[in-house]
Amino acid sequence: MKQIKTAPVPTLKRLPIYLHYFQQLKKKGRDVVSTSHLAEMLRIDPTQIRKDLGYTGIMGKPRVGFDVNRTITVLEEFLGFRNHTDAVLVGAGNLGRAIMGYMPFVDSGLKIIAAFDNDPALVGTEWSGIPIFAVERMKNLVERMKIRVAILTVPASVAQALCDEMVEAGIRIIWSFAPVRLTIPEGVFVENTQLSSHLAVIKRKIEELI
Amino acid sequence: MKQIKTAPVPTLKRLPIYLHYFQQLKKKGRDVVSTSHLAEMLRIDPTQIRKDLGYTGIMGKPRVGFDVNRTITVLEEFLGFRNHTDAVLVGAGNLGRAIMGYMPFVDSGLKIIAAFDNDPALVGTEWSGIPIFAVERMKNLVERMKIRVAILTVPASVAQALCDEMVEAGIRIIWSFAPVRLTIPEGVFVENTQLSSHLAVIKRKIEELI
DNA sequence: TAGATTGTTAATCGATTAACAATC
DNA sequence: TAGATTGTTAATCGATTAACAATC
Numbered sequence: 243m244k245q246i247k248t249a250p251v252p253t254l255k256r257l258p259i260y261l262h263y264f265q266q267l268k269k270k271g272r273d274v275v276s277t278s279h280l281a282e283m284l285r286i287d288p289t290q291i292r293k294d295l296g297y298t299g300i301m302g303k304p305r306v307g308f309d310v311n312r313t314i315t316v317l318e319e320f321l322g323f324r325n326h327t328d329a330v331l332v333g334a335g336n337l338g339r340a341i342m343g344y345m346p347f348v349d350s351g352l353k354i355i356a357a358f359d360n361d362p363a364l365v366g367t368e369w370s371g372i373p374i375f376a377v378e379r380m381k382n383l384v385e386r387m388k389i390r391v392a393i394l395t396v397p398a399s400v401a402q403a404l405c406d407e408m409v410e411a412g413i414r415i416i417w418s419f420a421p422v423r424l425t426i427p428e429g430v431f432v433e434n435t436q437l438s439s440h441l442a443v444i445k446r447k448i449e450e451l452i
Numbered sequence: 453m454k455q456i457k458t459a460p461v462p463t464l465k466r467l468p469i470y471l472h473y474f475q476q477l478k479k480k481g482r483d484v485v486s487t488s489h490l491a492e493m494l495r496i497d498p499t500q501i502r503k504d505l506g507y508t509g510i511m512g513k514p515r516v517g518f519d520v521n522r523t524i525t526v527l528e529e530f531l532g533f534r535n536h537t538d539a540v541l542v543g544a545g546n547l548g549r550a551i552m553g554y555m556p557f558v559d560s561g562l563k564i565i566a567a568f569d570n571d572p573a574l575v576g577t578e579w580s581g582i583p584i585f586a587v588e589r590m591k592n593l594v595e596r597m598k599i600r601v602a603i604l605t606v607p608a609s610v611a612q613a614l615c616d617e618m619v620e621a622g623i624r625i626i627w628s629f630a631p632v633r634l635t636i637p638e639g640v641f642v643e644n645t646q647l648s649s650h651l652a653v654i655k656r657k658i659e660e661l662i
Numbered sequence: 663t664a665g666a667t668t669g670t671t672a673a674t675c676g677a678t679t680a681a682c683a684a685t686c
Numbered sequence: 687t688a689g690a691t692t693g694t695t696a697a698t699c700g701a702t703t704a705a706c707a708a709t710c
Contacts, residue, residue: 258631289703305668307666323655352651390661423495437645439465513692515689
């Protein structure tokens with residue numbers, strides 16, 4: 243039976259991994275796959291995979307497995323990858339440009355419509371088809387276009403100030419790459435991608451293995 | 453009493469966040485801080501923070517808190533940020549260059565000594581002081597210099613092939629940004645930074661909040 | 663049909679949070 | 687001393703894994 247409970251965050255983070263693998267299978271012409279096969283390839287417990295997929299409402303067929311095309315459709319739908327959302331990016335340095343040029347985002351329904359930077363050499367140019375404006379213009383543009391989502395790729399030192407400005411302009415969801423915990427008012431959501439946390443895991447492995 | 457158990461991964465991932473905040477406090481001239489203050493600023497349960505810090509062996513003083521300088525030293529030591537390790541980076545595109553130029557790595561003891569790419573326009577140049585070589589030369593250089601750590605910032609389509617090559621050359625720890633689960637032999641460790649997983653969380657919030 | 667693979671319920675595991683005695 | 691803040695033990699919570707009946 244279809245589960246009604248909303249998928250927990252760990253599940254949510256695994257779903258794109260499944261989606262990507264299903265897409266690879268499709269390219270290979272495979273039209274059905276069992277969780278035991280998935281489990282082996284992805285090194286994730288098969289029960290885990292069944293439970294995760296269960297959250298999306300999709301059902302497999304006993305003795306057969308999951309239909310590749312159908313699962314792709316359902317996953318994309320479930321993850322909201324088919325609904326486009328406009329976003330802005332603040333900080334068009336290397337990391338910012340990497341993200342602007344990151345193709346998978348296009349397929350995931352996050353559309354960066356403008357970037358902002360304080361480097362005069364960048365202002366007025368564009369990257370991957372995205373125009374780069376002066377930071378001073380951010381507030382106005384966000385308000386005018388009613389943007390609610392922002393990606394923050396600036397150095398730690400200026401992250402909080404820009405965050406405040408974003409929130410004031412109406413941003414409600416911030417994906418931050420700055421190595422700081424941002425202070426935000428109620429109703430605003432921040433997702434942190436902390437490279438230093440990953441680095442800590444790497445460094446420990448280094449000590450263990452070497 | 454000092455805990456002997458090794459810190460769990462969630463703890464390990466929070467420690468750099470504490471470290472960063474302690475460094476900020478130091479700049480401000482603060483020399484002691486309580487976990488309740490930290491908890492409020494970082495929005496992490498104070499008991500959690502005490503437990504996490506406990507893993508490093510550092511002790512706070514009742515009624516006073518934690519010594520800022522001492523904690524910074526201990527955290528850097530515990531996280532291995534004071535031991536330098538050489539690494540290579542494969543894929544000098546935007547993401548790769550962002551990482552090459554990411555200053556915090558320098559302070560964290562991960563030193564990228566060479567980068568590799570298959571774009572002839574990049575080969576022979578350098579970025580942030582790191583030379584970029586042709587991918588063909590990776591294996592030889594890694595073997596010769598006995599490099600054990602690699603950062604993989606290439607498109608999904610070529611990630612597995614390059615991973616195999618790395619492993620063959622002697623790489624044992626791979627930090628991968630490719631949106632694929634790499635297949636690796638026993639004894640090799642992969643840390644994935646999956647942007648698509650974070651994106652899934654963002655997209656869900658969008659549906660919830662907007 | 664027989665058996666492979668499913669979805670679900672129950673058991674385990676580990677991390678987070680609460681309670682509280684120890685201590686400067 | 688009194689009381690703020692610590693470290694640790696116990697309780698809770700949630701995610702993962704195991705067991706198994708349902709089913710094509």
